[in-house]
Amino acid sequence: MATIIDGKKIAEVFCEQMKERTLKLKRHGVNPHIALINVGNDPASSVYVAKKEKLAATMGILSTVHKFDDSIDENDLITLIKKLNIDKEVHAILLQSPLPQNFQFRKLVNLIDPRKDVDGLTTMNQGRLFAGEPGVVPCTPLGVLHLLRTVREQIAGLHAIVLGRSSIVGRPLSQLLLNANCTVTLLHSYSQDLKSICKTADILVSAMGKPLFIDKEFIKPGAIVIDVGVNRIESNGSKKIVGDVVFDAVSEFAAAITPVPNGVGPMTVAYLMHNTLNLACCH
């Protein structure tokens, strides 16, 4: 049976370690501050923003939520981002995704000053990661790497397969794994023969948003399986959150596996705080 990678507990320990950094910054007169921009009425986004606010509060990090409904004029959003960019009291800016359909996420995110781009989503920070230069790295991939290292410190030379190529998870994660000297395969919806390719993975990360897609037939015995997917499904008349991976069946073959919930999710929020502190340090 696989080791269960307890993301909730690992995130708690990590956050506890980071509290000292917050205190140090405050002793130097810096009050770390993240601005969270939430547009529209997506219930999942509201839950994520509330979690971010709550964790920031417990870590002594100031958070300000800028909440708008989807009727907000895009120009007002642009004005807000520009204002936050020059506000010396704000160190980190997050534009919560997804945005309602009438907004262009890439256009708006690129208005964020790369020095305040806490989720590393501006083209500038994505390019730096691609080039192997220092910059802000997206939180979820950082969290995935952290979880991996709790079960396998040396990952160089392993075959890592990432399912999903979004700019928020799959692409930056494949770069991080490459930088860690893994052999990396990045799969997407046009990839063929997924099962047999996945069966060659020492590390399998699924970030597709396809509920219970990955069953035991995709798994090489002894692989480490990280499930980034968060999918809301109906089960026996009630709503339930599941990952991309069939947890019980895959646990029988994998060496280690993350659950959903309480796997990658808490690490994403923890790394948002980590990145905020980094940005506050070098403001």
Ligand code: NAP
């Ligand atoms: P996304 O932008 O929708 O990207 C999904 C990716 O999966 C795309 O690259 C897509 O390929 C690929 N894909 C979809 N169906 C596939 C299939 N049948 N076979 C192979 N590849 C397939 O999603 P995202 O924003 O990266 O998020 C992915 C999942 O992770 C979602 O469930 C999301 O809720 C979750 N998530 C969780 C966290 C966390 O903290 N736990 C953070 C972020 C996201 P194409 O590019 O070809 O379309």
